[in-house]
Amino acid sequence: MEHMLNFLGNTGFGMVDYRHLIMIAIGIVFIYLGIAKHYEPLLLVPIGFGILMGNVPVFKGLGLGIYEPGSVLSYLYFGVRQGIYPPLIFLGIGAMTDFSYMLAQPRLMLLGAAAQLGIFITFLAALAIGFLPTEAASIGIIGGADGPTAIFLSAKLAPHLVGPIAIAAYSYMALVPVIQPPIMYLLTTRKERLIRMQDPRPVSRREKIIFPIIGFLLCCFLAPAALPLLGMLFFGNLLKECLVADRLALTARTALIDIVTILLGITVGASTQADVFLTAKSVGIFLLGAASFMVATAGGILFAKLINVFTKNKINPILGAAGVSAVPDSARVVQLIGNREDPSNYLLMHAMAPNIAGVIGSAIAAGVLWSFMM
Amino acid sequence: MYGLEAISAANGWTIAISGVSIVFIGLLVLAAVMANMERILASWDRRGELLKAFKQKPQEKQAQVREAPQGHPESQTPDKISLRLSQEQIEVADHFRLITKRLGKPFPLPQLLEKATEHGISNPHRHLDTFLKLNLIVEDKDDRRGFYKWASDVQVTNSKVGKP
Numbered sequence: 001m002e003h004m005l006n007f008l009g010n011t012g013f014g015m016v017d018y019r020h021l022i023m024i025a026i027g028i029v030f031i032y033l034g035i036a037k038h039y040e041p042l043l044l045v046p047i048g049f050g051i052l053m054g055n056v057p058v059f060k061g062l063g064l065g066i067y068e069p070g071s072v073l074s075y076l077y078f079g080v081r082q083g084i085y086p087p088l089i090f091l092g093i094g095a096m097t098d099f100s101y102m103l104a105q106p107r108l109m110l111l112g113a114a115a116q117l118g119i120f121i122t123f124l125a126a127l128a129i130g131f132l133p134t135e136a137a138s139i140g141i142i143g144g145a146d147g148p149t150a151i152f153l154s155a156k157l158a159p160h161l162v163g164p165i166a167i168a169a170y171s172y173m174a175l176v177p178v179i180q181p182p183i184m185y186l187l188t189t190r191k192e193r194l195i196r197m198q199d200p201r202p203v204s205r206r207e208k209i210i211f212p213i214i215g216f217l218l219c220c221f222l223a224p225a226a227l228p229l230l231g232m233l234f235f236g237n238l239l240k241e242c243l244v245a246d247r248l249a250l251t252a253r254t255a256l257i258d259i260v261t262i263l264l265g266i267t268v269g270a271s272t273q274a275d276v277f278l279t280a281k282s283v284g285i286f287l288l289g290a291a292s293f294m295v296a297t298a299g300g301i302l303f304a305k306l307i308n309v310f311t312k313n314k315i316n317p318i319l320g321a322a323g324v325s326a327v328p329d330s331a332r333v334v335q336l337i338g339n340r341e342d343p344s345n346y347l348l349m350h351a352m353a354p355n356i357a358g359v360i361g362s363a364i365a366a367g368v369l370w371s372f373m374m
Numbered sequence: 375m376y377g378l379e380a381i382s383a384a385n386g387w388t389i390a391i392s393g394v395s396i397v398f399i400g401l402l403v404l405a406a407v408m409a410n411m412e413r414i415l416a417s418w419d420r421r422g423e424l425l426k427a428f429k430q431k432p433q434e435k436q437a438q439v440r441e442a443p444q445g446h447p448e449s450q451t452p453d454k455i456s457l458r459l460s461q462e463q464i465e466v467a468d469h470f471r472l473i474t475k476r477l478g479k480p481f482p483l484p485q486l487l488e489k490a491t492e493h494g495i496s497n498p499h500r501h502l503d504t505f506l507k508l509n510l511i512v513e514d515k516d517d518r519r520g521f522y523k524w525a526s527d528v529q530v531t532n533s534k535v536g537k538p
Contacts, residue, residue: 106408113397113402116397124390128381130376204461205465206415207411210415215404218400219404222399223400243469243493360401365397368396372389372392
């Protein structure tokens with residue numbers, strides 16, 4: 001009987017406490033949102049299951065938990081801790097992204113820059129409420145709405161916050177269709193939402209090939225710390241556009257990015273062990289993350305309106321919301337809102353321009369913040 | 375430490391303002407370069423003409439030959455026929471050459487079209503038709519009928535080059 005009781009005490013049922021149950025519920029909600037609501041399923045399903053894996057109560061010292069040296073999960077988590085996975089994801093993103101919409105309308109790139117305001121305003125807010133500068137920089141980057149960038153920077157500056165920051169970043173990315181529309185309606189008039197954009201000019205293959213080389217050199221000379229992210233992003237794009245390295249481009253945009261997404265998702269999820277994750281800091285990170293995302297959206301929209309004051313060729317200001325780098329979700333939301341006002345107004349391809357510029361902008365912002373914190 | 379005091383102590387204002395400025399400058403310069411890229415490339419394509427115009431004497435300029443219609447044989451020499459194509463046609467021809475290099479010599483047209491579509495080349499049928507009509511791509515009548523090859527006696531030049 002005593003052995004039986006000992007055994008029961010050593011099972012997950014015997015060791016569980018309310019914090020584990022809260023995290024398991026969060027994991028199930030992530031899986032539900034991914035599968036039933038189709039909110040970023042490729043991210044939320046692995047992260048959700050990772051949360052379940054990280055919150056099954058286990059003995060400390062048996063080498064099972066993600067934070068225990070030598071455990072399998074710890075080895076897989078190495079790619080997050082050392083910032084290996086995010087550049088590999090950027091390689092895949094580069095190999096699957098068509099930059100031609102952005103190249104056809106370079107002025108829309110500025111909307112991607114404006115949306116990065118959210119990062120720096122949140123950085124200041126996080127400092128003001130008592131976070132350390134390295135923590136504040138990592139929290140601010142959530143406003144870039146770019147999961148890999150947020151993980152990369154927090155792994156470098158505040159490794160103890162990688163879990164909450166990654167979960168916050170991916171949650172808000174998944175909630176783009178919920179968070180952004182009210183801000184768009186609030187900051188624009190119907191007349192503005194009805195603005196039609198000019199058709200983009202065709203972009204030659206040569207321009208597409210030259211862009212990743214010039215873009216890489218220019219951005220990385222300006223912010224060298226962004227090299228791992230931007231280097232891989234532009235390299236992936238060069239593989240796609242040069243046409244002579246099809247096999248490499250295909251692998252980067254399919255098998256490689258899928259493998260890394262699985263490993264990243266499952267380990268980031270598993271890193272949210274209840275005792276590490278359920279803290280007052282995590283609550284602060286979530287609140288600041290939401291604020292950051294909203295400021296970023298508003299920044300893009302307001303900057304588009306500012307451009308309209310000075311130019312004849314008006315920009316539909318809701319395109320500014322796509323400046324956050326949640327590719328392609330925020331562009332889709334812009335298309336949806338524009339379509340609601342005028343079903344024949346197609347904004348998706350125009351929204352892709354600030355959307356992709358946002359990816360570049362948030363990577364530069366991450367590099368800048370990292371440089372300042374070194 | 376909290377509030378404005380904490381921001382100042384961590385150089386928050388400087389970092390935020392510098393950060394925003396760097397991101398803006400980076401994307402602004404990139405946008406400016408890419409906005410002018412088409413023009414830069416066009417000038418690059420006309421470099422021969424520009425160089426020639428720079429070196430040429432005024433009386434020689436009057437003797438210049440007028441440009442032939444786009445996409446048609448311009449002049450015939452015993453060695454090579456010169457074809458003037460648009461920039462887009464030249465780019466597509468270059469892509470086709472890359473593809474056919476892998477397909478071997480001579481190459482079948484259906485496979486060329488299939489690969490061109492895979493590579494995202496727009497309107498490959500139209501371009502192929504143009505190249506066939508211009509005899510840039512010709513049937514390999516000697517060895518394998520139904521298979522094609524690039525004409526060896528045709529020289530392609532940009533139609534923008536030499537515009538008066």
